[in-house]
């Protein structure tokens with residue numbers, strides 16, 4: 767089982783996760799070893815809870831300040847996921863972070879996921895743009911599968 771905690775403000779990450787779940791189901795039908803995906807959306811109304819099992823975190827990038835391209839790196843909108851990861855020892859069960867964003871933001875592309883990786887001392891596993899392509903889904907699934915089956 768691949769467990770994912772994610773946050774999505776405008777729906778792109780939600781779309782990616784939904785397609786990842788569908789892809790995992792299709793893989794499972796061909797190969798019973800292929801792990802399914804269980805995803806939980808975190809939002810501002812989510813109460814902090816202890817995560818007992820290993821999971822991955824998916825976070826899009828929203829930054830405020832500066833010009834949005836090469837300065838200003840204050841996280842906005844996604845802090846409820848950060849707070850959830852920071853709750854008690856939840857971060858110790860995080861197997862890694864997958865980031866998304868828009869390459870127009872240049873050096874700030876996927877910066878929030880990189881900041882999480884640093885803050886929580888977990889690996890930055892992969893990135894994709896916006897809703898992600900079909901090949902992003904396959905690539906990310908294979909990375910997560912490799913970790914949970916290792």
Ligand SMILES: Cc1cc2nc3c(=O)[nH]c(=O)nc-3n(C[C@H](O)[C@H](O)[C@H](O)COP(=O)(O)O)c2cc1C
Nearest residue numbers: 774775776777778779826827867868871875876896
């Ligand atoms: C106000 C705003 C700021 C953003 N800042 C960044 C950024 O600094 N870096 C980046 O890679 N993408 C940035 N993005 C792009 C989003 O991360 C991207 O659209 C993402 O797919 C949104 O995911 P969601 O629809 O799941 O919320 C920004 C988007 C908005 C609307």
